[in-house]
Amino acid sequence: MKNGVDLPEAALEASDRLFVFKETEHPEGGTPRNFSFTSADVAPLGYEDLAAAQLHKSISIPLEIMGARIVETDVDGMDKSKPVRIRARLESPFTSRAIGLVRGGWLPPTLAATRKSAVILTDRNIIAMITGRFKDGRPVRREPDFIDLFEDEPVRINPSLSVIEGNSRAIPDPSSVRDQYAEVIVKVANALPRARLMVGPGSIQGIVGLIEDTRPTLVREKALLRRFASVLGAPVALSNRDARWREVITAADELGVRRNALVVLAMLSAIVNPRGYCAAKKVLKLNADYSDGDAYNALSDLRSLKLLMYCFACYPEENTQLCTQDRHLAHFWVGIGASDFRLVGKGLRCSMTPHEAILPGPYCQRWMADIAAGADQSV
Structure with a gap:
């Protein structure tokens, strides 16, 4: 690891897991330092970090560890009673083919599970x-x-x-x-x-009950996705994007699918990102021979993100992660910018600020305006 150590403003809840930080070089050219610490929370990484990471190779990622309590160090005079913040670049021989989707982004799964409550x-x-x-x-x-x-x-x-x-x-x-x-x-x-x-x-x-509870929504969303799968599978010309956008929103209203549902967001993203890498298209599993099975698998992936958000809303003290190998789903998760998870009645509410890679330019504002004009703000 590289770089330095700063004192943060506040301590976080203790944990019994011990970590060892070994600098490969001192930021000021001195002798590399060593720290053993516990009670650590690792800041989640974002879209650009995921896009740049070569997860199938020895991983190199920026790292920020907050609220760490020093147990042992070779730094003279360090006050072990105060929590510290560690900023570094992690150079590891490990790959991270598994990705932990967490509140605010992603992490290698072990770094997303530093607490006993994970x-x-x-x-x-x-x-x-x-x-x-x-x-x-x-x-x-x-x-x-x-x-x-x-x-x-x-x-x-x-x-x-x-x-x-x-x-x-x-x-x-x-x-x-x-x-x-x-x-x-x-x-x-x-x-x-x-x-x-x-x-x-x-x-x-409980599993059977959850399947039945989500069945009506899944059926409506599958009808919406099947209606537009062939259109979205091919690049949408710039001259047709506004019309396709309106058609998706209108059809969602007709079928009883909420305008801010993840499947609607993914479909709109596929419309306005016609070429190059589009995480939404990959998550929707669009292809020339689109089937009910393709639609079901796509909606199951999106449902897993929604269930993750429910966990954040219902169990805010637990460090929950969705562990997956699906890098496209991970890109979509970090790209939607979901935050502020809460339950209102029986519905899940959250804020979403899509990354440019999901809804570029003014399309994000257009989507938010469409949501505000809709009847229900639940996800």
Whole structure:
């Protein structure tokens, strides 16, 4: 790691996890310093950091650690009673094929789980990654990844998302939920025996209930997505963008889909980003032979983000992350700029300030105006 250490203004809640900071060079040319610390929170990274990161290689990312309490250091005279802020560049031999989607951005999954209160929501691709990389709690792959650091940690893992999505590219029935639930529990327990699985007698009933609660919304959103999939799959000419935008908003109103729903935002992003990399198009899984299965998988991914936001609103004290290998979904998450999560009645409210890569230029203001003119502000 490189760069220096500053004193912050306030301390944060304590944690029992210990970290070691070793400078590769002193910022002022002196002897590199070492610090052991606990009670740390790592600031989330943003869209540009994700776009620049080569997650399949040894990772190099900027790092800001806040509220750290020094346990041991070779710096003379440092006051260990005061929390510090550490700013550095992390140069690590680890890859980060798994990405932790967190409040305010993303982090390698281990850095997003520095607190005892951390909860890891795992999608289907992460379950496959865990079972492929671990056996009896030990990594079996040579190439080290940040997720390997969970091998000796009692991390709290909630595998419900992988079961909610199902494995048939369609809404799973209760029997399938029970079978997949049992299978996932055994796989994760065998791979990471020290992990604390957040499961219980009521878990299956809760998963089935959540699937049924979200079914009407998913059906309406699928109808909207299928209506425009062929149009959005090809680049939309500049002269047609306004018309396509109005058509999507009008159809959303007709079908009862909220204007600020993530699927609507993704569809509008696909309209105004016709060429080059467009995370929204990748998340929507648009292709020439678009099917119900494609639409279901896309909406399942967007539903996972919405469930993550519900966790932020309902359990603000827990450090929840959605762990995924889907880099397109990660780009979309950090690109929508979601914040201020809260429940109003039975609805989820939040603020979203889309990045230029999602809604460039005046389109963001247009989208916000459309939302303000709509009947419901819930996500």
